[in-house]
Amino acid sequence: MKTLLRIDGSPRKETSINRQLATTLQKHLQRDGDRLLHRDVYYDDLVQLGNEDQVTAFFTPENQLTEAQKEAVHNSNILAQEFANADTYIISSPMYNFSVTAGLKTYIDSIARAGISFQYTENGPIGLLKNKKAYVIITTGGTKLKSPVDYVTTYLTTFLNFLGITDITFIPADEVMANQEHAISNAKELISTF
Numbered sequence: 204m205k206t207l208l209r210i211d212g213s214p215r216k217e218t219s220i221n222r223q224l225a226t227t228l229q230k231h232l233q234r235d236g237d238r239l240l241h242r243d244v245y246y247d248d249l250v251q252l253g254n255e256d257q258v259t260a261f262f263t264p265e266n267q268l269t270e271a272q273k274e275a276v277h278n279s280n281i282l283a284q285e286f287a288n289a290d291t292y293i294i295s296s297p298m299y300n301f302s303v304t305a306g307l308k309t310y311i312d313s314i315a316r317a318g319i320s321f322q323y324t325e326n327g328p329i330g331l332l333k334n335k336k337a338y339v340i341i342t343t344g345g346t347k348l349k350s351p352v353d354y355v356t357t358y359l360t361t362f363l364n365f366l367g368i369t370d371i372t373f374i375p376a377d378e379v380m381a382n383q384e385h386a387i388s389n390a391k392e393l394i395s396t397f
Contacts, residue, residue: 206288208285209293211243228374228397231394256274257275283314292337332368335370342379
């Protein structure tokens with residue numbers, strides 16, 4: 204049994220092309236017996252901006268945490284462990300102002316945890332999440348993916364690689380404002396090949 208973790212990064216619900224494509228991909232990938240988990244980063248109570256107690260807790264040994272630090276890091280512990288335990292990821296990421304959405308960035312900051320998803324070594328940090336697969340759906344209004352102003356593809360590649368996830372498949376649905384039907388059709392055609 205594999206665990207598939209779907210992460211929706213759009214604040215839009217019914218009108219989100221990103222979510223529609225994520226649902227198509229989920230149906231295509233999910234097998235009988237697979238465990239499906241879902242994080243909707245704009246509407247999940249566990250995904251919250253941190254505070255000073257949280258940040259200091261990230262760098263304090265567990266047996267030295269104050270009660271305030273334990274409380275501040277509680278949600279991040281759940282999210283980071285859930286992410287680390289998954290086998291396959293569906294990340295739906297619309298491009299907002301050339302980068303990932305604020306909700307997705309907040310989630311990323313919660314799951315990037317030393318000792319859970321990466322570790323520090325004498326040679327620098329190394330990712331702990333090896334042999335996992337990520338599918339990343341990126342939608343844009345008018346920006347061409349892989350253009351000089353596409354910071355979503357490079358950022359998510361860098362971040363996932365940092366965690367040890369190197370098997371990444373990008374599913375583009377870019378420039379939807381120019382030709383929505385074409386962008387969605389191309390993305391669905393690519394999904395059908397997996």
